Amino acid sequence: MSEEEEKGLRRAILDTARQLLTTVGYARLSMRNIAKEIGYSATSIYLHFESKDDLVHALIDEGVDVLHESLSRANASFSTPEHRLEAMCRAYVAFGLERPEYYEIMYVLHPEYIKRYPVEKYRKARRNLEIMADAVRDGMESGVFRSVEPMLAANLAWTQLHGVVTLLSSERVDKRIAPDDLIDAACRHVVSSICTWKDPSSVLPS
Amino acid sequence: MSEEEEKGLRRAILDTARQLLTTVGYARLSMRNIAKEIGYSATSIYLHFESKDDLVHALIDEGVDVLHESLSRANASFSTPEHRLEAMCRAYVAFGLERPEYYEIMYVLHPEYIKRYPVEKYRKARRNLEIMADAVRDGMESGVFRSVEPMLAANLAWTQLHGVVTLLSSERVDKRIAPDDLIDAACRHVVSSICTWKDPSSVLPS
DNA sequence: GTACATTGATTAACGCCGTTATTCGCCCCA
DNA sequence: TGGGGCGAATAACGGCGTTAATCAATGTAC
Numbered sequence: 001m002s003e004e005e006e007k008g009l010r011r012a013i014l015d016t017a018r019q020l021l022t023t024v025g026y027a028r029l030s031m032r033n034i035a036k037e038i039g040y041s042a043t044s045i046y047l048h049f050e051s052k053d054d055l056v057h058a059l060i061d062e063g064v065d066v067l068h069e070s071l072s073r074a075n076a077s078f079s080t081p082e083h084r085l086e087a088m089c090r091a092y093v094a095f096g097l098e099r100p101e102y103y104e105i106m107y108v109l110h111p112e113y114i115k116r117y118p119v120e121k122y123r124k125a126r127r128n129l130e131i132m133a134d135a136v137r138d139g140m141e142s143g144v145f146r147s148v149e150p151m152l153a154a155n156l157a158w159t160q161l162h163g164v165v166t167l168l169s170s171e172r173v174d175k176r177i178a179p180d181d182l183i184d185a186a187c188r189h190v191v192s193s194i195c196t197w198k199d200p201s202s203v204l205p206s
Numbered sequence: 207m208s209e210e211e212e213k214g215l216r217r218a219i220l221d222t223a224r225q226l227l228t229t230v231g232y233a234r235l236s237m238r239n240i241a242k243e244i245g246y247s248a249t250s251i252y253l254h255f256e257s258k259d260d261l262v263h264a265l266i267d268e269g270v271d272v273l274h275e276s277l278s279r280a281n282a283s284f285s286t287p288e289h290r291l292e293a294m295c296r297a298y299v300a301f302g303l304e305r306p307e308y309y310e311i312m313y314v315l316h317p318e319y320i321k322r323y324p325v326e327k328y329r330k331a332r333r334n335l336e337i338m339a340d341a342v343r344d345g346m347e348s349g350v351f352r353s354v355e356p357m358l359a360a361n362l363a364w365t366q367l368h369g370v371v372t373l374l375s376s377e378r379v380d381k382r383i384a385p386d387d388l389i390d391a392a393c394r395h396v397v398s399s400i401c402t403w404k405d406p407s408s409v410l411p412s
Numbered sequence: 413g414t415a416c417a418t419t420g421a422t423t424a425a426c427g428c429c430g431t432t433a434t435t436c437g438c439c440c441c442a
Numbered sequence: 443t444g445g446g447g448c449g450a451a452t453a454a455c456g457g458c459g460t461t462a463a464t465c466a467a468t469g470t471a472c
Contacts, residue, residue: 025318030458041422043460052459110314111376112231126380155383156391163369170317174332177361185362193395236429247451249431258430 010048012038018059021101026109053115056105060117063102064125067095071131081139082191088132089161089187096165108166129154136194145194157190216254218244224265227307232315259321262311266323269308270331273301277337287345288397294338295367295393302371314372335360342400351400363396 016037020029031052035042049055074091078084096103105114106125117125133154139145164186167173173182222243226235237258241248255261280297284290302309311320312331323331339360345351370392373379379388 025316027316027318031460032458042458043423044421046460047420104316107373107378108314108316110231110233110310112233129380151380152383152387152391155379155388156395159369159373159388159392160366161369162373163365163367166372167313167365167368172313173361174335174357177358181358182361182365185358186365189362189399193399237431238429249452250450252431253449 009038009040009044013045013048013055014058014062017055018062018101021059021104026104026113051115056109056114057117057121059102060106061121061124063099063106064121064128066099066102067092067106068124068128068131070095071128075131075135080144081135081142082144082195085132085135085139085157086187086191088135089157089190090183092158092161093165093183093187096161097169100169103165103169107162129158132157139194144196146196148194153194160186160190215244215246215250219251219254219261220264220268223261224268224307227265227310232310232319257321262315262320263323263327265308266312267327267330269305269312270327270334272305272308273298273312274330274334274337276301277334281337281341286350287341287348288350288401291338291341291345291363292393292397294341295363295396296389298364298367299371299389299393302367303375306375309371309375313368335364338363345400350402352402354400359400366392366396 013034016034017029020033020037024033031045032042035045045055049058070091071088074087075084078087096107129151133150136145136148136150136153140147140150164182168179168182173179219240222240223235226239226243230239237248237251241251251261255264276297277294280293281290284293302313335357339356342351342354342356342359346353346356370388374385374388379385
């Protein structure tokens with residue numbers, strides 16, 4: 001019971017923090033706010049996390065898993081490399097726009113605001129790029145993709161998708177641009193740019 | 207003299223804030239820090255700016271101009287639309303990486319951290335996208351670019367370049383990826399994706 | 413059964429932050 | 443000589459992350 005309640009409190013802290021991230025954003029996520037929400041004093045959180053950064057790192061861990069789950073599912077839903085790659089692109093953007101609480105702390109927060117993500121955990125985070133690089137590699141071997149350095153191609157895709165997610169969710173894109181058009185263009189763009197058959201007219205609509 | 211010193215103090219505040227942004231980042235940019243640097247009390251800043259947001263907005267104004275200057279110069283340095291577009295892409299990335307103090311407040315800072323940039327100033331900021339859209343339009347009319355919606359194409363380019371800048375400068379890109387390779391790939395990628403002649407082998411190295 | 417140690421939790425405090433209200437000192441002009 | 447206006451400073455408010463000290467309850471050893 002004591003042990004279970006300990007874990008329960010830790011979970012309550014994480015859940016409350018995640019919920020506060022969605023409602024008020026990282027800018028107003030504070031130890032005191034979390035504490036008020038769960039009915040404890042702020043210092044009690046330090047019995048379970050050694051700092052605010054530590055708490056956020058735990059949430060990043062969760063986010064990495066959620067994204068990996070989503071990418072894996074997309075990857076498994078199609079058989080051809082080009083379809084797998086495009087599905088993962090769409091899954092990535094969907095994750096970024098639908099789980100902004102995770103996306104912000106994973107990929108947006110400036111390193112100045114938060115201690116560096118522990119090195120040993122980078123491995124897990126990198127798998128989310130490698131699963132895309134794998135699709136590129138498969139496509140190359142089966143001849144539908146041109147010969148490229150898979151990790152470079154994956155990173156190029158990542159930067160494209162990351163740009164779409166961040167500029168859309170920070171509402172910096174002109175409202176006269178339909179978000180879905182931009183997302184469609186970006187995803188097809190990523191795939192078609194490394195395809196041998198390349199149908200240029202499908203890259204950008206209109 | 208009184209008038210000049212007033213403007214002088216305002217400039218000193220802006221310059222000090224900009225310098226602090228480069229050295230310690232927005233996370234540690236505070237009214238009290240700026241004040242200490244210029245030898246005034248923190249509240250004196252409020253005689254020239256009505257809030258911290260207002261001060262940062264003034265800096266954003268400057269950044270928009272600096273970027274526009276850089277894009278215009280790049281645009282004027284080449285005659286063909288494809289070269290103009292690529293030059294502007296490289297200028298954009300260079301601006302993002304070399305002037306992180308401007309880039310952070312212009313394009314990275316979450317809207318939660320800062321009041322929205324005043325609507326009437328968006329026009330000026332949008333010109334930095336329109337100058338790219340113009341190159342796309344020119345290329346279409348002269349036949350080297352495929353038929354696309356110019357503003358959508360410009361936004362797609364923007365998201366690609368923004369992704370490169372932010373992921374590189376937040377050091378989230380694996381160190382085994384050479385930054386210049388990624389930048390090269392992104393810039394060529396943007397241009398070649400809308401070119402009719404398209405030489406796929408030049409899009410990605412190796 | 414009593415003294416001690418452990419442990420979950422709290423309060424108080426430190427030094428930051430943006431911002432506001434108030435006050436001070438000084439120059440100009442009637 | 444006396445205000446009026448104005449640049450600037452101090453004090454203060456409520457918020458922040460974090461640490462130190464304390465408290466109360468629970469076991470545990472003798």
